[in-house]
Amino acid sequence: MGRNLVVGAAVAALLAGCGEGERAADSAAVPDSLRYGGTVVVAALNEINSMNHFASTDETSQDFQGFVLFTPLIRYDENLAPTPYLAESWDTVTTRSGGLVLTFSLRDDVKWHDGVPTSAYDVKFTFDRIKDPRTSYRYASLLQLYDSAVVQDSFTVALYLRRYPGYMDPWRRISPMPEHLLGDVAPAQLGHHPFGTESPVGNGPFRFVEHRTGDRWVFEANQDFAESLGGRPYLDRLVYRYIPESTTRLAEFLAGEVDLYLVVAPDRVAEIEARPETRVITYENRNYAFVVWNGRRTFFQDPAVRRALTLAIDRQRIVDVARQGLGRVAKGPVPPFHWAHHAELEPLKYSPDSARMLLELAGWVDEDGDGVRENDVNKASFELVTNVGSPTREQILTLVQADLAQVGVDVSVRLQEAQSLGADIMDPGRRFDASVLGWSAEFNLDDRILFACSQLDGQFQWASYCNPRVDEILDRVAITEDRSRALPLWHEYQEILQWEQPYTFLYYDVRANAVRERVRGVEMDIRGDFISVKDWWIAPADRR
Amino acid sequence: MNAYIVRRLLQAIPLVLGILTLVFIILQAAPGDPMAIYMHPSVSPEVLEQMRENYGLDQPIHVQYVRWLKTFLSGDFGVSVTQNRPIASILADRIPNTLLLSGTSLLLIFAIGIGLGIIQAVRQHSGLDHTLTLGALFIYSMPSFWLGLMLILIFGYKVHFVEWWPEALKFPASGMDSADYDMLGTWGRFTDRLQHLVLPSIALGVSSAASVARYMRSSMLEVIRQDYIRTARAKGLPERTVILKHALKNALLPIITLLGLYLPFLFSGAVLVEVVFAWPGMGRAIYDAIIQRDYPTVMATTFVFAVMVVIANLIADILYAVVDPRIRYEGGRRE
Numbered sequence: 001m002g003r004n005l006v007v008g009a010a011v012a013a014l015l016a017g018c019g020e021g022e023r024a025a026d027s028a029a030v031p032d033s034l035r036y037g038g039t040v041v042v043a044a045l046n047e048i049n050s051m052n053h054f055a056s057t058d059e060t061s062q063d064f065q066g067f068v069l070f071t072p073l074i075r076y077d078e079n080l081a082p083t084p085y086l087a088e089s090w091d092t093v094t095t096r097s098g099g100l101v102l103t104f105s106l107r108d109d110v111k112w113h114d115g116v117p118t119s120a121y122d123v124k125f126t127f128d129r130i131k132d133p134r135t136s137y138r139y140a141s142l143l144q145l146y147d148s149a150v151v152q153d154s155f156t157v158a159l160y161l162r163r164y165p166g167y168m169d170p171w172r173r174i175s176p177m178p179e180h181l182l183g184d185v186a187p188a189q190l191g192h193h194p195f196g197t198e199s200p201v202g203n204g205p206f207r208f209v210e211h212r213t214g215d216r217w218v219f220e221a222n223q224d225f226a227e228s229l230g231g232r233p234y235l236d237r238l239v240y241r242y243i244p245e246s247t248t249r250l251a252e253f254l255a256g257e258v259d260l261y262l263v264v265a266p267d268r269v270a271e272i273e274a275r276p277e278t279r280v281i282t283y284e285n286r287n288y289a290f291v292v293w294n295g296r297r298t299f300f301q302d303p304a305v306r307r308a309l310t311l312a313i314d315r316q317r318i319v320d321v322a323r324q325g326l327g328r329v330a331k332g333p334v335p336p337f338h339w340a341h342h343a344e345l346e347p348l349k350y351s352p353d354s355a356r357m358l359l360e361l362a363g364w365v366d367e368d369g370d371g372v373r374e375n376d377v378n379k380a381s382f383e384l385v386t387n388v389g390s391p392t393r394e395q396i397l398t399l400v401q402a403d404l405a406q407v408g409v410d411v412s413v414r415l416q417e418a419q420s421l422g423a424d425i426m427d428p429g430r431r432f433d434a435s436v437l438g439w440s441a442e443f444n445l446d447d448r449i450l451f452a453c454s455q456l457d458g459q460f461q462w463a464s465y466c467n468p469r470v471d472e473i474l475d476r477v478a479i480t481e482d483r484s485r486a487l488p489l490w491h492e493y494q495e496i497l498q499w500e501q502p503y504t505f506l507y508y509d510v511r512a513n514a515v516r517e518r519v520r521g522v523e524m525d526i527r528g529d530f531i532s533v534k535d536w537w538i539a540p541a542d543r544r
Numbered sequence: 545m546n547a548y549i550v551r552r553l554l555q556a557i558p559l560v561l562g563i564l565t566l567v568f569i570i571l572q573a574a575p576g577d578p579m580a581i582y583m584h585p586s587v588s589p590e591v592l593e594q595m596r597e598n599y600g601l602d603q604p605i606h607v608q609y610v611r612w613l614k615t616f617l618s619g620d621f622g623v624s625v626t627q628n629r630p631i632a633s634i635l636a637d638r639i640p641n642t643l644l645l646s647g648t649s650l651l652l653i654f655a656i657g658i659g660l661g662i663i664q665a666v667r668q669h670s671g672l673d674h675t676l677t678l679g680a681l682f683i684y685s686m687p688s689f690w691l692g693l694m695l696i697l698i699f700g701y702k703v704h705f706v707e708w709w710p711e712a713l714k715f716p717a718s719g720m721d722s723a724d725y726d727m728l729g730t731w732g733r734f735t736d737r738l739q740h741l742v743l744p745s746i747a748l749g750v751s752s753a754a755s756v757a758r759y760m761r762s763s764m765l766e767v768i769r770q771d772y773i774r775t776a777r778a779k780g781l782p783e784r785t786v787i788l789k790h791a792l793k794n795a796l797l798p799i800i801t802l803l804g805l806y807l808p809f810l811f812s813g814a815v816l817v818e819v820v821f822a823w824p825g826m827g828r829a830i831y832d833a834i835i836q837r838d839y840p841t842v843m844a845t846t847f848v849f850a851v852m853v854v855i856a857n858l859i860a861d862i863l864y865a866v867v868d869p870r871i872r873y874e875g876g877r878r879e
Contacts, residue, residue: 039723039724041723047832049626049627049628050627050628050629052628055628056628057581057582057584057587133590133591133594134594134598136591136594136595136598137591138582138584138586138587138591139586139587140588140591141586141587141588141591142586188598191598191628192623192624192628192629192630194629196628196629197627197628197629198629198633209726210726212637212824213627213629213634213637213638213824213829214637214638214824214825214828214829214832215719215720215822215824216719218726237723237724239723241718241719241723241822242822243718243719243822244819244822244828245693245718245819245820245821245822247693247696247697247820248693248696248700248717248718248820248821248822249718250701251696251697251700251701251717251718252700252716252717252718254701254704255700255701255704255714255716255717256704257716257717257718257722257723417576418835419574419575419576419577419580419835419836419837420574420575420576422576422580422583423575423576423577423580424575426583439585442586449585450585458589459583459589460585544723544724
């Protein structure tokens with residue numbers, strides 16, 4: 001195998017001189033009928049533990065479930081509007097009591113890989129198991145406002161729910177599971193049923209071939225994938241490999257053993273781009289990085305102090321140095337992809353002078369001339385901590401430390417093992433001063449768990465931030481379906497957080513995935529890495 | 545001999561149980577929680593509680609311990625908290641992979657180590673001897689994961705872009721086999737697997753090989769000075785026969801005991817090497833399980849490692865008796 005690939009690389013190197021235009025022409029020249037075949041190997045840091053939708057947790061397994069092995073009811077188009085997938089169409093009726101009946105009409109030509117048609121009973125089965133607490137489905141809160149599911153006929157299912165703005169969003173994420181295979185399994189046993197790891201049966205464009213723990217998942221084209229959804233995928237096989245060490249992953253990718261390398265470290269991007277046979281696909285994803293200030297500590301209680309800290313941190317430099325430009329300076333918890341993002345709001349500008357002024361006004365002055373400000377007996381001194389194993393965050397620690405030293409704030413930095421750090425931060429006692437961390441924003445955003453007063457003792461209210469107006473806004477946007485009415489509220493929310501800075505929002509993350517040029521038709525965006533997996537193809541001459 | 549083996553195995557039982565109890569206590573004392581990987585703003589605390597209950601993690605520690613011990617003694621390893629699958633089936637997947645890797649390494653260690661040791665002893669104080677000594681010390685002082693990364697960078701990556709480099713010396717950097725392994729023929733599979741074994745087994749074994757070479761050299765030197773070797777030479781036997789037939793068997797004696805020492809060393813080295821080379825073995829399983837606080841999996845993998853070490857030591861002791869007829873374990877007959 002190695003042999004062919006090296007030759008392929010040499011050919012690619014020759015072709016590279018011809019430029020982008022000819023490559024595009026060349027790709028158009030391969031007729032559709034010749035695009036079928038070939039294997040793509042995907043490698044990433046995360047192990048996919050289960051293909052059982054009831055059991056899995058991480059994004060990569062959800063991606064494989066939603067785009068590779070299974071067929072969710074709907075998808076999002078590029079504007080993040082729901083489009084039909086397993087569901088051909090849907091209909092909503094408002095009930096007299098103000099609730100909603102959402103009726104999905106399913107396609108009748110989508111079959112499980114063992115030949116049984118996917119029906120409304122599968123949707124109801126999945127719905128019921130998710131609602132059953134014994135299943136302990138991780139994202140049961142997705143269906144919190146859903147009440148029940150009723151099968152109307154084999155391909156029609158009606159769902160009863162309370163109205164709320166993002167009520168379609170769960171059906172993008174939930175992959176219906178086969179009732180005929182899992183219907184008899186006790187809910188508490190569903191999670192570790194062999195279905196998920198040894199014999200998953202899906203209904204998506206690819207079917208399961210093999211799983212070796214700690215190593216790989218192998219899928220092959222589902223020849224019988226519904227014609228109405230585009231028929232079989234171009235690729236014959238799709239292999240997912242788990243390679244924990246990043247150097248190894250990169251070596252395998254550059255040597256040609258791996259075609260798609262998910263999540264490339266920023267400092268590797270240039271090396272990959274420099275080669276003619278590989279390129280990097282970047283897109284702004286849903287993650288953002290921030291410094292959380294523990295609002296229970298004296299120093300962080302004053303919003304003016306927190307604002308001063310943000311002003312003193314050169315966030316553009318953090319993006320440039322720690323992320324090599326793969327990011328955009330952030331201004332709040334509503335990232336640019338979200339319809340409610342406040343585009344006119346400018347992020348606070350880097351200004352150490354304003355920071356010093358604010359600190360002085362807030363009573364933090366360096367009286368004894370040791371370079372560190374004091375206020376009464378309190379010193380402007382704290383510990384900034386993050387988890388071990390993220391070079392980016394480690395760099396951020398030192399950058400923040402240096403920036404804050406400039407304005408007379410003394411920061412000591414510490415790395416802590418991820419699990420024990422998590423335990424310290426999630427503990428209601430909040431055993432930390434400040435920490436560099438990240439969140440992933442949902443399409444259906446609900447920030448109450450992060451900033452609501454009612455969550456002060458919850459697991460995720462790390463900032464111990466409480467503002468009744470923010471509570472009111474978050475409660476109202478959670479039930480306001482009319483976006484034009486919700487938008488001013490969302491904007492006000494972002495303005496308040498900008499002013500009060502419970503976090504210093506560092507940057508919106510740009511994800512970098514590396515792909516070999518021989519794999520064509522690869523498109524990725526905020527919806528995921530695998531949105532176009534069915535249309536990936538390799539010209540016959542480029543196959544292994 | 546049989547009685548001896550049985551007695552040794554019986555003695556191992558409290559030892560292994562003690563190790564497991566200690567590991568259990570240390571695990572519980574470490575901060576963290578197996579459910580932490582599921583903690584996420586959209587996962588409600590009730591769901592986590594339910595999961596804790598499903599896995600029995602809501603019980604006090606001593607109850608968990610007794611419960612674990614009970615299922616464990618009945619031969620059930622339980623279910624992995626993070627992988628959602630019975631641990632027995634995970635072990636069944638992984639143990640052969642680790643045995644394959646450490647077995648190959650062991651072969652490498654002794655073949656290379658003994659070979660070099662003999663050469664050095666025979667050519668004592670020659671330029672070759674000094675060069676090999678220096679080389680051995682150099683390699684011996686390299687940590688295996690670092691060596692692994694270097695091997696990957698050079699033989700798994702850089703040489704793929706060197707035109708004159710022979711194809712046979714370009715190695716895959718990770719995993720046990722290629723993406724199309726299941727589509728290859730028997731011979732193809734064999735060579736594919738062999739190619740994948742080269743770098744990790746070198747990374748895992750080469751420093752031990754260097755130390756075996758040192759032991760072999762001194763042991764050989766000691767034997768060569770003995771009277772019976774002089775006699776053999778005096779008889780006019782060719783030097784090759786003297787060394788390989790008369791001297792080697794006696795010189796090997798202390799080396800065989802090293803086997804028992806190296807096996808645990810190999811297994812612990814496998815943890816790092818398997819991570820670096822993405823080798824799906826026990827080492828990786830235990831590493832991932834510890835990171836994720838997957839308690840039942842850590843216990844099960846520790847158990848397997850403990851048993852392997854006990855068995856390895858036993859094998860070394862038995863081999864010792866086989867090689868040296870003077871050694872007998874009481875109650876046994878000479879074999």
